[in-house]
Amino acid sequence: MAQILIVDDDPTLRMTLSRVLKKQGYGVTTASDGEAGLAARSPNQPSLIIAIG
Numbered sequence: 001m002a003q004i005l006i007v008d009d010d011p012t013l014r015m016t017l018s019r020v021l022k023k024q025g026y027g028v029t030t031a032s033d034g035e036a037g038l039a040a041r042s043p044n045q046p047s048l049i050i051a052i053g
Contacts, residue, residue, distance in 0.1 A: 003045065004048045005046040006018060006030045037049070
């Protein structure tokens with residue numbers, strides 16, 4: 001399963017995008033900013049990073 005990291009400061013957008021991707025079978029991790037995104041990236045090694053800004 002592909003792992004996707006979503007980075008955005010809007011919690012509603014993160015939650016909505018996360019739900020849609022999870023329904024499609026993707027593993028999803030979210031972060032509220034770039035620093036948290038970098039920290040979340042290390043253990044999960046995502047296939048795709050979506051940074052909305």
